[in-house]
Every structure is written in structure tokens, then in C-alpha cells.
Amino acid sequence: DADVTQTPRNRITKTGKRIMLECSQTKGHDRMYWYRQDPGLGLRLIYYSFDVKDINKGEISDGYSVSRQAQAKFSLSLESAIPNQTALYFCATSDSIYYEQYFGPGTRLTVT
């Protein structure tokens, strides 16, 4: 089984809808991250969490919110989706000592 899983893998939604993307990990890592990937822009950090009680905004947090329900679960919400939030979203984890990040397979979100 994959160490970092994301659901759903693909989602098409309409402008104005609320949507939640979920991430679960079995690596036992404290740190979890949400990124979005756009062609030619690389990865941009949306939110990150160093433990259940520590959540921080990243570079592009406007229009997004997160919830760290447990050490293993970190969800990303779009309260009112807009078309420019169409992107590939990745969840990642890392442990407390090393910087290496482990990625989920991604969620492709399309907002029409």
C-alpha cells in the first residue's frame, strides 16, 4: 500500500462549490504539506502543518483552508471554488529531522 494517499484522484466541480481534498499517510511523520502544481510554475506551498496543533499558511493560502484531524490526516478545503484553482494538488509528508518530502499521487481538480 502507498505511504501517502490522496482522495479523490480526479474531481470536476463547478464555480462556487465547496470541495475537500483528503490526504492520509502511514509513514508516522509529523509534518504534512499541501502544494499545487501548475505548468511552468513548479510547486507552490498552500499550507503546512508541523503537528496536529501547528498549522501555517504557505505562499498561496488565499481561498484555501486546512484541517489536521490527526497525525496521519491532513485535508484541504476550497470554500468556494473558482476556475483559477484548477490545478494538480499534492500532499506531502516529512519527518522531524530530515527535509526529504514524500508525495502522494496527486489530485487533479478542474473547476468549471
Add this chain to the structure above:
Amino acid sequence: GEDVEQSLFLSVREGDSSVINCTYTDSSSTYLYWYKQEPGAGLQLLTYIFSNMDMKQDQRLTVLLNKKDKHLSLRIADTQTGDSAIYFCAESISSNYQLIWGAGTKLIIKP
């Protein structure tokens, strides 16, 4: 602020060596990474180098680090079709536990 730059595309012939380049701005980097993203998949760590090293070799992969010029390169020897992917350079900053990412270089293999 911190920045990592890569060219967006590299095209090489099968069997040749590929050299993917990256420049970064933060001199306090502790580790520098190369990640590989295959089509439809997430990113996977390919290799990394600690900032006090100049070179690291791992089978077909050679990483060179020039700290003076803040330049990192990844050389893939005997490039194969399975090497087709997007390669991301990233640096870690000692002041926090985030990674600063380049935009990714798409490696295209010509037969």
C-alpha cells in the same frame, strides 16, 4: 526572497548524457534535492546532496554542486526512454523545514 531556477525543457537523444541545471539564491541551504515526476504520478526523491559536498554519484546519476556560483546540476548517463519525466530541483533552508522548488525541467528523449 529565496528562488530556484531551472530551464523548462531539455531534449536529448537516447543513449546520450542529459545534464539538467539549477541555480538557487539562498546561501544557507543545507540540502539540495532532485525529484523526478513521471507522467500522472507524484514526485519521488531521486537523489540529494549535502551543502558541504561538491559531488555525489549514484549509478547513472551524478550531482555536482558549485556553492560559489550557487549552481546545481544533475547528469544522467546513457539516457533511456524511461528517464522521460519532469525533474525538480529543490533546496532546504536551515531556518525552516520547507523546501524551495524550481519550476521543473521536462526531459524529452529523442530516438
